[in-house]
Amino acid sequence: MLDASNHHFDRLPAAPGVGYKPQHFSDLLENAGSVEWLEIHAENYMGDGGRPLAQLRHLSERFAISVHGVGLSIGGEGRLDPDHLARLKHLVGWTKPASFSEHLAWSTHDSAFLNDLLPLPYTDETLTRVAEHIDEVQEVVGRQMLLENPSSYLAFDESTYEETDFLREVAKRTGCGLLLDVNNVFVSATNLETDPVSYIDAFPLDLVGEIHLAGHDEDHDDHGKPLLIDSHGREVAEPVWTLYEHVIAKGGARPSLIEWDNDVPDWPTLEAEAARAAKILETVV
Amino acid sequence: MIVDQGTFRRAVLSPEVDRPEGLSNGHGQPAGRRFDVYRNNVAVSLTEALETAFPVIRKLVGEANFKLLAGAFLRQHPPSSPLMMYYGTEMPAFLEGFGPTSNLGYLPDVARLELALRESYHAADAAPIDPARLQALPPDQLMASTVSLAPSLRLIRSRWPIFAIWAFNMNNGPKPQAGAEDVVILRAEMDPEPILLPPGGGAFLAALLDGATLGTAFETGMGEAEAFDLSQILAILIGANAIADLGETL
Numbered sequence: 001m002l003d004a005s006n007h008h009f010d011r012l013p014a015a016p017g018v019g020y021k022p023q024h025f026s027d028l029l030e031n032a033g034s035v036e037w038l039e040i041h042a043e044n045y046m047g048d049g050g051r052p053l054a055q056l057r058h059l060s061e062r063f064a065i066s067v068h069g070v071g072l073s074i075g076g077e078g079r080l081d082p083d084h085l086a087r088l089k090h091l092v093g094w095t096k097p098a099s100f101s102e103h104l105a106w107s108t109h110d111s112a113f114l115n116d117l118l119p120l121p122y123t124d125e126t127l128t129r130v131a132e133h134i135d136e137v138q139e140v141v142g143r144q145m146l147l148e149n150p151s152s153y154l155a156f157d158e159s160t161y162e163e164t165d166f167l168r169e170v171a172k173r174t175g176c177g178l179l180l181d182v183n184n185v186f187v188s189a190t191n192l193e194t195d196p197v198s199y200i201d202a203f204p205l206d207l208v209g210e211i212h213l214a215g216h217d218e219d220h221d222d223h224g225k226p227l228l229i230d231s232h233g234r235e236v237a238e239p240v241w242t243l244y245e246h247v248i249a250k251g252g253a254r255p256s257l258i259e260w261d262n263d264v265p266d267w268p269t270l271e272a273e274a275a276r277a278a279k280i281l282e283t284v285v
Numbered sequence: 286m287i288v289d290q291g292t293f294r295r296a297v298l299s300p301e302v303d304r305p306e307g308l309s310n311g312h313g314q315p316a317g318r319r320f321d322v323y324r325n326n327v328a329v330s331l332t333e334a335l336e337t338a339f340p341v342i343r344k345l346v347g348e349a350n351f352k353l354l355a356g357a358f359l360r361q362h363p364p365s366s367p368l369m370m371y372y373g374t375e376m377p378a379f380l381e382g383f384g385p386t387s388n389l390g391y392l393p394d395v396a397r398l399e400l401a402l403r404e405s406y407h408a409a410d411a412a413p414i415d416p417a418r419l420q421a422l423p424p425d426q427l428m429a430s431t432v433s434l435a436p437s438l439r440l441i442r443s444r445w446p447i448f449a450i451w452a453f454n455m456n457n458g459p460k461p462q463a464g465a466e467d468v469v470i471l472r473a474e475m476d477p478e479p480i481l482l483p484p485g486g487g488a489f490l491a492a493l494l495d496g497a498t499l500g501t502a503f504e505t506g507m508g509e510a511e512a513f514d515l516s517q518i519l520a521i522l523i524g525a526n527a528i529a530d531l532g533e534t535l
Contacts (some may be wrong), residue, residue: 158288
């Protein structure tokens, strides 16, 4: 029996994890299968008590935990919300996660939180602002964060940086790591008609502390061209697995998360996705 | 063309506002309905958050009407923080001024009950008092004590039968009859439960929450209903781990 009090998960294993859903609580404790770590959305654990915090306390004794914020609005024009930063500091303080990450996106403007990851242009101005925000986050929370590449449905005329250059430069200025969402790469490349393999080849894989895999939906734009939606509501698509194999072959094994947030499946279905990632990870060990 | 986030935000929240210029498909063509992915994500995710928060309101007005109501609400009251578990606190006041449902006068209080259930679910944990401590106290000392109630306790007093409406819609309870109802939400462990208070119970608990001594709260309860039964309500509170501590006043 694992003695939690003596066990410290100071980093994520280069193995599969899943986004934690409360309906899988007992499955995880009884039969985690190939799942070795869990990711939680920080904002869901910012209440004062009750079941969510009790479950997280329990799970963090068994699994390495990744705290993944979805509400900090790092790409926002305004200053970061000091109350929210303080809540993050508190959560990271007591959960002592193996990893802490957020998004290259914005969600709050004029104190309205829009509950979506909204896009920003890649310019000198936004680069400076994002780097300042990340400096502040790492300063307040007291640890390195990973920054995740977004899924894009459109492009800004004003952008002057490629996304990979922008991320590399942010990491260089702030010392943050990167979270590579392979589904987002595929979704963006399809939507903006670019080459996903070239994106991966331009990505600073040595800075990647974690990988995300998720399912997407298919739609079309005004001109009948494919428009993929980052929906997290189904299995990881075949071309995304292929791209993931390329990432792992090139960059080595990394902690790899299956994200399935909508129409959450039963445990065996989710675990099977993690097992597939495990197989791919094993090819490079 | 620079797209500022204020412009982006206005267009995301309001379908009648033109999509911002300066956005493309990456190859020179205007972004067009690609922008609507964000509109849809925002509207759908906020509507779903409200559906989760207000299942009884949704049943009472019907699914299609609830979507309309949620659409109006989320434009007027987008979340003010990333803690979606608390989204919708303005709903009771919003419903009070919402024309299409003004014939359903009880909706705002039902919304208050649903908000209180969710607050209770996320409220801080508190160890309950040892009942032996209560029993050991001489009655006059007990009546001179204030009571610190569990942080998860919520009291909702209404001129409508809100408990019956809640139970009818969530637990197949009997058809609601007209009449005022006071409800206390208690969380014995992890699951908040609404409990219909006996006569005088609402006044009694309101006094305790105001910091009155047990004796004063008892008189307040008796003032509202002669049949007020102190031992009954104390048994309800103790049974649900709702008394955290006593503060003795001298």
